[in-house]
Amino acid sequence: MSQVSKKALVLLNMGGARNKNELKMFLTNMFNDKNILTVKSNFLRSMIAKFIVTSRLNSAWENYEEIGGFSPLNPLTEKLVDKLNKSLQEAETFQVMRYTPPFAKECINQLKEKEIKDVILLPLYPQYSTTTTKSSLEDFEQVAKNEFNLTIIEPFYENEIYNQAIINSITKEVSNARTEDFNLIFSAHGLPQKIVDAGDPYEKQVNDHVEILSKLLEKKGVKFKSISLAYQSKVGPMKWLEPALDKELEKYKDDNVLIYPIAFIIDNSETDFELSIEYKEEADKIGIKDYRVCKCVNDDDIFIEAIKDITKLN
Ligand SMILES: C=CC1=C(C)c2cc3[nH]c(cc4nc(cc5[nH]c(cc1n2)c(C)c5CCC(=O)O)C(CCC(=O)O)=C4C)c(C)c3C=C
Ligand SMILES: [Fe+2]
Numbered sequence: 127m128s129q130v131s132k133k134a135l136v137l138l139n140m141g142g143a144r145n146k147n148e149l150k151m152f153l154t155n156m157f158n159d160k161n162i163l164t165v166k167s168n169f170l171r172s173m174i175a176k177f178i179v180t181s182r183l184n185s186a187w188e189n190y191e192e193i194g195g196f197s198p199l200n201p202l203t204e205k206l207v208d209k210l211n212k213s214l215q216e217a218e219t220f221q222v223m224r225y226t227p228p229f230a231k232e233c234i235n236q237l238k239e240k241e242i243k244d245v246i247l248l249p250l251y252p253q254y255s256t257t258t259t260k261s262s263l264e265d266f267e268q269v270a271k272n273e274f275n276l277t278i279i280e281p282f283y284e285n286e287i288y289n290q291a292i293i294n295s296i297t298k299e300v301s302n303a304r305t306e307d308f309n310l311i312f313s314a315h316g317l318p319q320k321i322v323d324a325g326d327p328y329e330k331q332v333n334d335h336v337e338i339l340s341k342l343l344e345k346k347g348v349k350f351k352s353i354s355l356a357y358q359s360k361v362g363p364m365k366w367l368e369p370a371l372d373k374e375l376e377k378y379k380d381d382n383v384l385i386y387p388i389a390f391i392i393d394n395s396e397t398d399f400e401l402s403i404e405y406k407e408e409a410d411k412i413g414i415k416d417y418r419v420c421k422c423v424n425d426d427d428i429f430i431e432a433i434k435d436i437t438k439l440n
């Protein structure tokens with residue numbers, strides 16, 4: 127990064143727990159977020175949040191224990207920030223998380239110390255959702271209080287270089303096999319149906335993204351037995367987007383499945399625990415012969431190129 131640069135690139139993401147206390151913090155902040163629990167009354171939401179956190183914490187923690195007691199999201203994001211700081215001349219890169227540190231306040235204090243006014247916000251969500259993108263942007267803007275020139279980067283699921291990074295991850299996971307022998311399932315984090323019905327564009331953008339990637343695979347001559355989309359991570363009794371991943375997996379007894387986590391940029395507990403351990407157990411019960419999960423783009427060199435293209439930064 128050059129000494130005269132006065133721009134910041136701020137990566138926005140959800141956060142991830144580093145220990146059990148942070149898991150409690152993550153869940154408490156998440157369920158107090160009005161974009162997640164769309165109950166109008168702050169008091170009622172905080173009561174519901176308390177109830178959910180109390181009933182969920184211990185079982186959720188058991189999942190994190192199976193992946194070493196922390197979410198991989200933090201160390202992987204730090205690697206991405208370091209790589210961007212080595213690669214970008216025009217801006218210094220920071221990260222801000224929504225539910226666990228580093229929070230917006232910390233980053234904004236650093237920006238003020240460094241007298242940086244021009245700030246580019248890059249939500250690390252390829253498709254827009256009120257529950258993720260909007261929540262992170264609102265959070266940053268609220269703390270930033272009009273003191274910066276903010277540029278907000280739009281959802282980037284159509285970006286060609288990013289999609290090439292995804293194709294690379296897909297083909298790498300099956301490089302020792304024939305893609306024709308696998309059923310490719312794009313797995314997206316689920317969303318309550320009522321949030322979609324209220325106008326959230328996530329489902330449409332996820333559908334568009336699957337179509338773009340399917341066409342790109344065809345163009346590159348990479349053939350799969352089938353390509354489909356399913357939703358993981360349903361929480362609570364409400365109706366969520368369908369088909370659910372466990373139902374979709376039931377179609378592939380005696381067959382092979384390759385999962386690509388289409389809503390994530392950085393590997394996290396939902397990829398390392400839920401997809402790679404929990405759904406793998408389901409796949410074994412169903413009788414799926416070979417079940418594999420692709421890595422997210424994380425800090426891949428080609429994703430660094432994609433970020434340069436998306437942000438127009440050098
Ligand atoms: C009511 C709940 C939830 C909505 C809506 C939701 C949307 C949503 N989430 C992600 C990405 C991630 N979610 C992660 C964990 C996670 N998500 C929820 C609930 C909702 N998510 C919970 C309760 C949890 C904690 C784990 C659990 O108890 O199941 C993570 C992982 C973070 C980590 O620790 O590594 C990610 C990433 C998206 C993209 C999304 C909507 C589009
Ligand atoms: Fe989630």
Ligand SMILES: [Fe+2]
Nearest residue numbers: 359360396400
């Ligand atoms: Fe989950």
